[in-house]
Amino acid sequence: MKRFLLLIILFVYNLTVAQNINDYKYVIVPAKFDAFKEPNKYNLNVNTKLLLQKYGFEVFMIDDELPTEIADSRCKALFADVIEEKALMISKLKIVLKDCKDKVVYETAVGKSREKDFKVSYNLAFRDAAKSFETLNYKYNGGNEIAVTTEEKQEPKEESKIYSLETNPENSEIFFFAQPITNGFQIVNSEPRVIMRLFNTSQKGVFIAIRGDEKGIVITKNGKWFFENYVDGKLLSEPINIRF
Numbered sequence: 350m351k352r353f354l355l356l357i358i359l360f361v362y363n364l365t366v367a368q369n370i371n372d373y374k375y376v377i378v379p380a381k382f383d384a385f386k387e388p389n390k391y392n393l394n395v396n397t398k399l400l401l402q403k404y405g406f407e408v409f410m411i412d413d414e415l416p417t418e419i420a421d422s423r424c425k426a427l428f429a430d431v432i433e434e435k436a437l438m439i440s441k442l443k444i445v446l447k448d449c450k451d452k453v454v455y456e457t458a459v460g461k462s463r464e465k466d467f468k469v470s471y472n473l474a475f476r477d478a479a480k481s482f483e484t485l486n487y488k489y490n491g492g493n494e495i496a497v498t499t500e501e502k503q504e505p506k507e508e509s510k511i512y513s514l515e516t517n518p519e520n521s522e523i524f525f526f527a528q529p530i531t532n533g534f535q536i537v538n539s540e541p542r543v544i545m546r547l548f549n550t551s552q553k554g555v556f557i558a559i560r561g562d563e564k565g566i567v568i569t570k571n572g573k574w575f576f577e578n579y580v581d582g583k584l585l586s587e588p589i590n591i592r593f
Contacts, residue, residue: 457481
C-alpha cells in the first residue's frame with residue numbers, strides 16, 4: 350500500500366512539473382555558471398545550450414541577440430544553471446531551470462562521476478544529470494504566452510535613457526541582468542532597459558557604478574550585491590539582485 354501511494358505521489362509530482370515547464374518556450378543560458386570561476390568552464394555552458402535544444406527548447410546565450418518576444422519580457426523565458434554539490438573524490442552536478450523570479454521550475458537528478466581528470470569528470474557528471482530530460486516529455490503548450498499577454502501593456506520608453514531602480518521592498522523579487530561591455534557590464538531590467546553601468550576595478554567583487562546622475566560602487570557581501578553611495582554625507586547601501 351505504501352509503495353502504491355509513493356507511486357501516486359511521484360506521478361502527480363511529475364505531472365505538475367511537466368505542466369509547469371511546458372508553459373515555457375525559451376531558455377537563456379549565462380556565459381558563466383555561479384559554481385565556476387570562468388566562462389564556459391569545461392564547455393558546460395555550451396553543452397547546456399545544446400542539451401536543451403535537443404529536447405525542444407529554443408535556447409539563447411545571455412549575450413546572443415534575443416528575439417523581440419523575450420527581449421521585451423524576460424519572464425517568458427527560463428534561466429539555466431548548473432549547480433555543483435561538493436563531495437570528496439567525486440563530481441556531482443545537477444541542471445536547474447528557474448523562472449525570472451529565481452523560482453526553480455525544474456531540476457534534474459544529481460549526475461555523478463569518479464573520473465580523476467576534472468574536465469572528463471564534470472562532463473560525465475553533466476551527461477548523467479542530463480538523463481533526467483529523457484523522461485521529461487517536454488512539449489511547449491503556449492501557457493506562458495497566454496499568461497504574459499494578459500498583463501497590462503506599458504507605454505514605450507526611450508531606449509537611451511538610464512532608468513533608476515525603484516527603492517521599495519518589492520525589489521527583492523526583481524532580478525536585473527548583467528551584459529558584458531568594454532571594461533565591465535551594463536545592467537538591464539526585464540524590458541530590457543539599461544539601469545546602471547558597472548566598470549571593473551582591481552578588486553574582485555567590486556565595481557565602479559554609474560546610475561543616472563548617481564555614482565558609487567557595486568559590491569558583493571555574503572553572496573549578495575549592493576549599490577553603495579553617499580547622499581548628503583550619509584553612506585547608503587541598497588541591495589540589488591543581479592544575474593551575471
